[in-house]
Amino acid sequence: MKAGGVACTDLVKSFGDPPIDVIRNITLNVKRGDFVAITGRSGSGKSTLLYLLSGLDVPGSGQVTVDGERLEALSPEDFDSFRNERMGFVFQFHYLLPELTALENILMPARRSGRHLEKKAKAEALLDQFELSHCRDKVPGKMSGGEQQRAAIARALILEPHFLFADEPTGNLDSSNGETVMNIFEHVNKTLGTTILMVTHEPDYAARARRQIQLVDGVVAEDSDA
Numbered sequence: 001m002k003a004g005g006v007a008c009t010d011l012v013k014s015f016g017d018p019p020i021d022v023i024r025n026i027t028l029n030v031k032r033g034d035f036v037a038i039t040g041r042s043g044s045g046k047s048t049l050l051y052l053l054s055g056l057d058v059p060g061s062g063q064v065t066v067d068g069e070r071l072e073a074l075s076p077e078d079f080d081s082f083r084n085e086r087m088g089f090v091f092q093f094h095y096l097l098p099e100l101t102a103l104e105n106i107l108m109p110a111r112r113s114g115r116h117l118e119k120k121a122k123a124e125a126l127l128d129q130f131e132l133s134h135c136r137d138k139v140p141g142k143m144s145g146g147e148q149q150r151a152a153i154a155r156a157l158i159l160e161p162h163f164l165f166a167d168e169p170t171g172n173l174d175s176s177n178g179e180t181v182m183n184i185f186e187h188v189n190k191t192l193g194t195t196i197l198m199v200t201h202e203p204d205y206a207a208r209a210r211r212q213i214q215l216v217d218g219v220v221a222e223d224s225d226a
């Protein structure tokens, strides 16, 4: 059975010398197709947990399994292509490449796996769907914050990943643009079955996820599924 969600067992991560545990023995199971909000105060470990679950960071101990693959068991090359093909990432700041147009940015993951020609029509469709057609040939510096973030989401979705990881995706946006991002996430989760793990400070946005997980000092303090 390859298809699966995201799971971790006895996850521990510490930083510093002497080491301080910022993730303390977290065991979680996120079902395929679920929409999970991770909440908690600043410093509670939300970003760290998200990075561990998505393989952007490695745990001190414990295991992470994504789509049936144990991340630590993959070679660096296999992990790179696994991540590029199956996981999309959206951050508070968009990290679009400043010298590329919206279209080129959106196609970047496809380019990395040699599929940019095949995916061009899909990129154009995403531009249209996210009301970005007028930005097609603009560099990020000439786009608004909301437009940049929608382009970053389109880039995360171009290869139709099974998983979308988002760290405060609305954190840098006004409420109207934040609302648009949430609508996109809900739509993607419902129509494509994309599993979404989203860190957010906003209680209203967290409430729109199906499951809410609250961290306090690196442990799961509340879990709406528990």
Ligand SMILES: Nc1ncnc2c1ncn2[C@@H]1O[C@H](COP(=O)(O)OP(=O)(O)OP(=O)(O)O)[C@@H](O)[C@H]1O
Pocket (backbone or CB within 6 Å): 015, 016, 022, 040, 041, 042, 043, 044, 045, 046, 047, 048, 049
């Ligand atoms: N690379 C690092 N080196 C040292 N300490 C770190 C590092 N990354 C995170 N930390 C510490 O780990 C703790 C958890 O950080 P994390 O970024 O996961 O918090 P967060 O819940 O995402 O907070 P915020 O809501 O402010 O983004 C914090 O105390 C932070 O200072």
Ligand SMILES: [Mg+2]
Pocket (backbone or CB within 6 Å): 046, 047, 048, 167
């Ligand atoms: Mg954070």
